[in-house]
Amino acid sequence: MRRPGASGPGFGPGLRAWLLRLLLGLAAWRGGAAGRSPVCGCCPGPARSGSSVARYCGAHPALELQGRCCLGPGPGPGPAAIVGLDLGNCSLTFLCAAFPDASAAVVIDLTENPLENIPNTSFQGFTRLQSISLPLALECPGGSMAWDRITTQGDSRTCQGQKNPCNSSGDLAWLCPENSLCSPNGPGLVQCMCSGSYHGYKCLREGTFPVLLFYGILGAVTTSLSLLAWGTQRRKAKAS
The missing domain is CATH 2.10.25 (Laminin)
Structure with missing residues (x-):
């Protein structure tokens, strides 16, 4: 039985070093995961070796495949930019919620999916997109007039050269x-x-634009409403 005031068994130097390495590894893993958009993992597995995204990424040494994304240097010190997205053969019936994160993509592959319809608004902001491969049942985003070249092969359609x-x-x-x-x-x-x-x-x-006037009026209205709410609650508290 342990006597009062006696110290318990401490951590040895080896165990402390192991715990420190574990914590550093977890921090590095969390930092890497935080820098990558959920769209890169909305379909399990890596990018397919024969997809247009994998070919594009392999042809540019500065790019790197991570999950379903081809990543490149971003415009600033933040996370890398998604320049390619391969969501082919993912059994998708609709685009995942994080799809807008790939708005800087140059090439996208959505082939071999039971997609029935993709609204044009899903590609709002995708101004850099130069190639998108789709199931044959789908038309090119924006219509055929929005692209320089459209080709079909097997059960897929590829739209290239955004106008x-x-x-x-x-x-x-x-x-x-x-x-x-x-x-x-x-x-x-x-x-x-x-x-x-x-x-x-x-x-x-x-x-x-009258910035000072706008925020001045907004601040005055907010302050007035806050004082009114505070006064009302105070009267109720006194009455009770």
């Missing part, structure tokens, strides 16, 4: 309101950006 809808004519022509400029926003998608000092609805207001 700039702002520089197109005919069906893809897009007219923005006065005082605004057309900007690509994905296959067949555009957004109108106010030019110069114009802002507001349809870019009808000119001059710098």
